[in-house]
Amino acid sequence: MSGLIDQLRAIVGEPYVITSDFAAYANDWRKKYFGKPLVVVKPGTPEEVAAIVRLCAATSTALVPQAGNTGLVGGGVPDESGTQVILNVSRMNRVLEVDLTNNTMTVEAGCILQNLQDTAAANNRLFPLSLAAEGSCEIGGNISTNAGGVQVLRYGNTRELVLGLEVVLPSGEIWSGLKGLRKDNTGYDLKHLFIGAEGTLGIVTKAVLKLFPMPSATQTAFVGLASPRKALELLNHMKAALGERITAFELISHFALDVLERFNPALRSPLGETHAWYVLTDIADSRDAAALAEDVEAALGSAMEADLIADAALAKNETEARRMWDLRETLPEAQSVDGRNIKHDVSLPISKIADFIDAADAALDAAYPGVRPVNFGHLGDGNLHYNITRPRDGFTEDEWMNNASEPVNRIVHDCVARFNGSISAEHGLGQLKREEIKRYKSEIELNVMRAIKNALDPKGIMNPGKVL
Numbered sequence: 332m333s334g335l336i337d338q339l340r341a342i343v344g345e346p347y348v349i350t351s352d353f354a355a356y357a358n359d360w361r362k363k364y365f366g367k368p369l370v371v372v373k374p375g376t377p378e379e380v381a382a383i384v385r386l387c388a389a390t391s392t393a394l395v396p397q398a399g400n401t402g403l404v405g406g407g408v409p410d411e412s413g414t415q416v417i418l419n420v421s422r423m424n425r426v427l428e429v430d431l432t433n434n435t436m437t438v439e440a441g442c443i444l445q446n447l448q449d450t451a452a453a454n455n456r457l458f459p460l461s462l463a464a465e466g467s468c469e470i471g472g473n474i475s476t477n478a479g480g481v482q483v484l485r486y487g488n489t490r491e492l493v494l495g496l497e498v499v500l501p502s503g504e505i506w507s508g509l510k511g512l513r514k515d516n517t518g519y520d521l522k523h524l525f526i527g528a529e530g531t532l533g534i535v536t537k538a539v540l541k542l543f544p545m546p547s548a549t550q551t552a553f554v555g556l557a558s559p560r561k562a563l564e565l566l567n568h569m570k571a572a573l574g575e576r577i578t579a580f581e582l583i584s585h586f587a588l589d590v591l592e593r594f595n596p597a598l599r600s601p602l603g604e605t606h607a608w609y610v611l612t613d614i615a616d617s618r619d620a621a622a623l624a625e626d627v628e629a630a631l632g633s634a635m636e637a638d639l640i641a642d643a644a645l646a647k648n649e650t651e652a653r654r655m656w657d658l659r660e661t662l663p664e665a666q667s668v669d670g671r672n673i674k675h676d677v678s679l680p681i682s683k684i685a686d687f688i689d690a691a692d693a694a695l696d697a698a699y700p701g702v703r704p705v706n707f708g709h710l711g712d713g714n715l716h717y718n719i720t721r722p723r724d725g726f727t728e729d730e731w732m733n734n735a736s737e738p739v740n741r742i743v744h745d746c747v748a749r750f751n752g753s754i755s756a757e758h759g760l761g762q763l764k765r766e767e768i769k770r771y772k773s774e775i776e777l778n779v780m781r782a783i784k785n786a787l788d789p790k791g792i793m794n795p796g797k798v799l
Contacts, residue, residue: 366409385503396530398472404761440471477527479757484711495539546615555606580711594665678756
């Protein structure tokens with residue numbers, strides 16, 4: 332393999348071929364997967380990516396495409412064979428063009444998401460993709476996993492935010508589809524093959540992203556209510572009152588908030604009393620802030636009169652809004668206070684969220700009395716992070732993770748299927764759910780996916796062991 336490494340050095344240069352100290356590249360964010368790559372190579376141009384792919388194709392060497400390595404399902408982590416090459420795109424981090432008339436931004440795959448948000452804002456535009464890892468995740472990974480986040484309700488997933496791609500195919504050819512068109516009815520829309528494919532069909536090197544006018548005012552509210560059903564009624568009520576101005580609508584259980592307050596006592600509900608459930612919502616508009624606040628206050632006031640909510644707090648300024656969002660964004664980290672938990676990223680028809688929570692809670696409690704679900708997520712688009720903490724008695728943390736994970740997953744995923752949902756809403760399949768998905772996708776779906784994979788990657792070199 333030393334010959335292969337020497338050829339990689341010839342392509343990208345000595346400093347960009349890493350042969351030791353792999354931890355930042357070979358381990359996933361959750362510390363669940365620990366790979367052993369042959370080498371990490373960091374190309375600086377699409378042409379270098381193509382040369383690397385051609386070399387790996389010629390030598391039948393497996394490639395693991397990687398961006399910021401912030402994924403949650405092991406999709407960017409190699410296996411332990413010591414034979415796979417990690418191709419990390421982080422050096423390719425330039426914004427190539429901002430077109431304010433077309434409302435697009437053309438970027439390289441290694442651009443950090445927050446930097447793209449800042450670039451858009453500097454041009455009085457909004458790039459609305461927003462998620463917890465935005466300070467370190469990279470747009471190539473966001474595209475390859477079809478990342479979601481908190482503003483999907485108004486702006487859609489990453490798939491809806493991409494107007495064009497440049498991709499290096501498993502053959503080493505470069506396909507350029509960077510026209511940035513909103514209408515192009517000339518056959519198969521190839522970019523959608525690669526969005527959400529987790530690097531199994533090719534390597535995204537550039538993208539044309541959709542921009543939006545920057546809202547002039549945003550109003551944040553934190554609401555206490557009795558149940559997920561009330562939250563669904565509130566969502567419909569707010570949509571009727573405020574229309575498409577609602578950008579985020581997050582559901583948080585009392586237990587999740589209790590975990591958060593034990594993790595960091597400074598992070599507390601802005602409401603005076605405890606409630607069974609909470610909603611955090613953002614409403615954005617081009618009107619002035621006072622007019623927007625008046626509209627939101629009126630909508631919440633009528634919701635209280637209709638007995639949909641018990642209490643509400645409106646952020647008076649950006650600092651208060653940031654404190655409210657800190658409650659939501661710190662939740663994934665805060666769960667560590669009760670030890671590791673069995674995580675689920677599920678999607679359901681919005682109308683079925685409450686039914687799913689009732690059914691899954693009951694089924695889990697019957698199997699594991701005293702189990703503690705940590706519920707939070709993007710209610711506005713039907714995406715729930717339904718994470719299961721062990722009962723306080725009867726299990727050690729290791730016993731819970733090692734012995735209960737598979738049966739708990741089966742209970743939760745069967746409930747998801749019962750309500751016509753998906754076992755992966757925004758995190759992808761990666762290694763984590765590669766086998767599990769076979770229970771829930773039809774053989775026809777799987778065969779079509781395999782046919783596409785075999786057609787584009789007949790040697791199976793592109794991120795093997797992921798998705799399929």
